[in-house]
Amino acid sequence: MAKGKVGKTVESLGNFSLGDYLREQRLASKLSLRQLADLAGVSNPYLSQIERGLRKPSAEVLQQIARALRISSEQLYVRAGILSLEEGAGGSVELAILNDSLLTERQKQSLLDVYQSFLAVNARTDNPKE
Template identity: 65%
Template structure:
């Protein structure tokens, strides 16, 4: 665990409390801590636990991760990762299985990028022509052809639904789409 940066934390808490237009007593009551204890935290004299920081964050209606970063418990990248995960898990428009799949993909990308940054890429390497080589084959989304007998366009890599210059995917036509 990193050492706590209680001076900056105290200043930050005081600023957040004032922004929320709460008195020291009101915030202490809402967070379930004593006035003297909160005052000591704000003055940089006490090191609050992660649980106390979470209670304070809830009372201030800010993310606990933000306070953890201010206290030096969590670094900025970890906070961003936690917030990304929280947003995915809170999305009501996708089901639990989809959420888990998204989190697995997210973890995979983070691991891949961390490996690439360390110079130890594990598996995905650039292939000739700009595709990605995976398991001995080259996948290049721009060169994807629709399956034989397909009546609907195949989605392209650029999210245009497979349409290129107004035509159907793969036919090379530059005619306007029919309405």
């Protein structure tokens, strides 16, 4: 299952960054940068900056890009460091927060931060030696 981890910067999995992953998916879909930007509803320069690792997109933008590429938004959340795949607690809470269209990006981030703090406290309580 997925356990949420809020990322503060664009993170990579191994040597494969979010930008690299997006570029690979875009090329596999035979889309130009401009075409994907149009399909995702973002500007061409912004998408270029995401691919080059200069910008960290919001969960909402990642969802739009995932929809345009016809891939799972969870995959992009993991690549962006918003979620990490680990055994244990499920990521359904994080995904529910990220997919809630009634919340603003700031509200989503706040809820994720609070949830992560609860998980951290519980982990320390369960493992008092750490």
